[in-house]
Amino acid sequence: MGIATTAIHAGQSPDPTTGALITPIFATSTYAQTTGQQGEPGEVRFDYARTINPTRLALEANIAALEGARFGRAFASGMAGIDCVVRTLSAGDHVICGSNVYGGTYRLFERVVSRQGLSFSHVDTSDVAAVREALRPTTKLIHLETPTNPMMSLTDIAAVAEVSRAAGTRLVVDNTFMSPVLQRPMELGADVVVHSTTKFLNGHSDSIGGVVVTNDEAFDKELGFIQNSAGAVMSPFEAWLVLRGTKTLVARMRQHEESGRQVAEHIAGHRKVKRTYYPGLASHPQRALAERQMKGFGSMVSFEVGDSVDQARRFLKALRLCAVAESLGGVETLISHPATMTHGSIPAERRLALGITPGLVRISVGLEDVEDVIADLELGFAAL
Ligand SMILES: *Cc1c(COP(=O)(O)O)cnc(C)c1O
Numbered sequence: 204m205g206i207a208t209t210a211i212h213a214g215q216s217p218d219p220t221t222g223a224l225i226t227p228i229f230a231t232s233t234y235a236q237t238t239g240q241q242g243e244p245g246e247v248r249f250d251y252a253r254t255i256n257p258t259r260l261a262l263e264a265n266i267a268a269l270e271g272a273r274f275g276r277a278f279a280s281g282m283a284g285i286d287c288v289v290r291t292l293s294a295g296d297h298v299i300c301g302s303n304v305y306g307g308t309y310r311l312f313e314r315v316v317s318r319q320g321l322s323f324s325h326v327d328t329s330d331v332a333a334v335r336e337a338l339r340p341t342t343k344l345i346h347l348e349t350p351t352n353p354m355m356s357l358t359d360i361a362a363v364a365e366v367s368r369a370a371g372t373r374l375v376v377d378n379t380f381m382s383p384v385l386q387r388p389m390e391l392g393a394d395v396v397v398h399s400t401t402k403f404l405n406g407h408s409d410s411i412g413g414v415v416v417t418n419d420e421a422f423d424k425e426l427g428f429i430q431n432s433a434g435a436v437m438s439p440f441e442a443w444l445v446l447r448g449t450k451t452l453v454a455r456m457r458q459h460e461e462s463g464r465q466v467a468e469h470i471a472g473h474r475k476v477k478r479t480y481y482p483g484l485a486s487h488p489q490r491a492l493a494e495r496q497m498k499g500f501g502s503m504v505s506f507e508v509g510d511s512v513d514q515a516r517r518f519l520k521a522l523r524l525c526a527v528a529e530s531l532g533g534v535e536t537l538i539s540h541p542a543t544m545t546h547g548s549i550p551a552e553r554r555l556a557l558g559i560t561p562g563l564v565r566i567s568v569g570l571e572d573v574e575d576v577i578a579d580l581e582l583g584f585a586a587l
Pocket residue numbers: 280281282283305307308348377379380398399400401402411412413
């Protein structure tokens with residue numbers, strides 16, 4: 204089955220009681236255990252809705268299928284999913300984490316989980332040798348994002364997967380920026396893929412959620428055990444919204460990708476722009492890796508509109524259509540200023556070392572007519 208067919212059908216079949224085509228929102232906390240569905244050999248046992256919910260099950264199967272994985276678990280947020288993965292570890296274990304991962308991931312690892320005796324090394328995973336050198340006998344996980352936000356630095360997933368396999372560690376790839384339509388980490392050797400469904404998978408900026416998928420049945424069972432114990436499950440309503448979102452995922456990603464490219468090319472050729480970061484540009488230093496590993500370059504573009512926060516503000520203030528907002532992956536174009544928004548809590552020197560200069564802005568190109576998005580950006584450039 205092709206990925207568009209999978210997106211629309213995987214995990215879902217008409218409701219057996221009514222034939223309802225769309226998986227209902229099973230708003231129930233518990234299940235009567237006398238309905239005949241219970242306890243039969245091979246039957247799924249529905250007992251309590253923190254543990255199991257049919258709407259959530261449908262979404263978990265849907266996203267697992269999209270990522271080419273056997274098992275999936277849906278969580279209350281992307282962070283809850285990532286948290287569940289690191290909770291499979293024990294005090295004394297070591298994690299190699301990308302040096303420029305999502306700020307919430309950095310905060311969870313450094314300021315919350317590290318208190319429980321886990322240690323983290325932050326490594327530029329685009330340098331495979333650096334990943335190998337950071338390995339310790341206690342290393343249990345490698346967690347990375349590619350492309351990174353907002354610098355669009357890529358990591359060779361297959362190469363890191365090889366290092367991880369040789370060392371007996373687990374490779375976790377956060378695929379939120381690309382979605383399974385544009386990048387399939389499991390096929391490249393990742394052991395676990397995590398998503399914030401809040402972004403492209405739901406795609407409409409109206410829900411928060413996360414998923415974790417894997418092919419390792421024992422690991423999935425462990426995730427399920429922790430998920431049920433800690434309780435950060437995705438609600439049936441959110442699962443229904445994300446199922447609605449993934450039906451159009453392929454069509455949306457194709458248009459995001461097409462518009463993203465056009466916007467990136469327009470920006471890269473603009474006399475008011477100093478630098479543009481987009482994996483699809485010929486000037487991107489890892490363009491060859493992008494072509495090899497990704498099925499498209501996405502719709503996230505970062506660019507420098509000057510040297511100062513003031514210039515970035517002037518640019519953003521002049522926009523009428525693009526919303527200045529955190530988050531990404533929605534149908535509407537969102538634009539942000541990393542130095543004061545998503546990466547504002549990072550010390551200035553560290554931010555600069557990552558390349559996040561005061562004049563850098565990041566756009567998540569939405570599904571409006573691309574001419575309108577470009578015309579809006581021109582309002583910003585005119586104000587510089
Ligand atoms: C948004 C995001 C997260 C966190 O997801 P939430 O749903 O906000 O908890 C994790 N990783 C990446 C790459 C993200 O963009």
